[in-house]
Amino acid sequence: MVSVSLLQRLERDDVVGGSGSTVNDDTAIMNSVLSNLRSLLNSRRNCCETRPDYGLQDFNATEDYRSSIPLIARDVERQIRLFEPRIRNVIVRAVEDKTQLSQLIFHINGELAHGDRTVRISFDSVLGSDGYMRLNG
Structure with a gap:
């Protein structure tokens, strides 16, 4: 299973000097997941022509x-x-x-699977009045 995205692996190779080593650091993997989720949860349905189901529905209406x-x-x-x-x-x-009526808070639980390991994870997703989803984890 891939632990970080292709672009993150390429960026890491630039910093490390092209070693091509596998990233097994839980923090790096979790940061990669959170980065992907920020992009995903701040996208709206039909924003991607090849995957019209990518992104959240527009609930502003x-x-x-x-x-x-x-x-x-x-x-x-x-x-x-x-x-x-x-x-x-x-x-x-x-x-x-x-105390935060202008925000919607969603608690997310799951299991982060990478390699032969599975780690329980938990974080919050906060939808602000600006329509932007923030992840705290």
């Missing part, structure tokens, strides 16, 4: 966005299952924070 929270959580989970194969058994649940 919904009058009552609070009723859309379960739909957004399901869409986030679906996107991760489809487009981030390094995360398995993903579960996304909405978290209510009454």
Whole structure:
């Protein structure tokens, strides 16, 4: 299984001097996953002609966005299952924070699989009022 993206491996080879060594560092792999998820979860459906299902649905048109929270959580989970194969058994649940009413928080649990190892991971995805998804993990 690939631990980091092709571009990240090429960038690393430039920095390391072309050693071609395999990246096994959990931090580097998790950073690669989070980078991919930032791109994925900040893309909107139909942004990619070859994969119209890539990206989240546009929920801005919904009058009552609070009723859309379960739909957004399901869409986030679906996107991760489809487009981030390094995360398995993903579960996304909405978290209510009454102090942050302008943000939607989604807690994401799963298993990061790389090589012959599987590591439990957990992080939060915060959808701000600006429509931008931030990942905290």
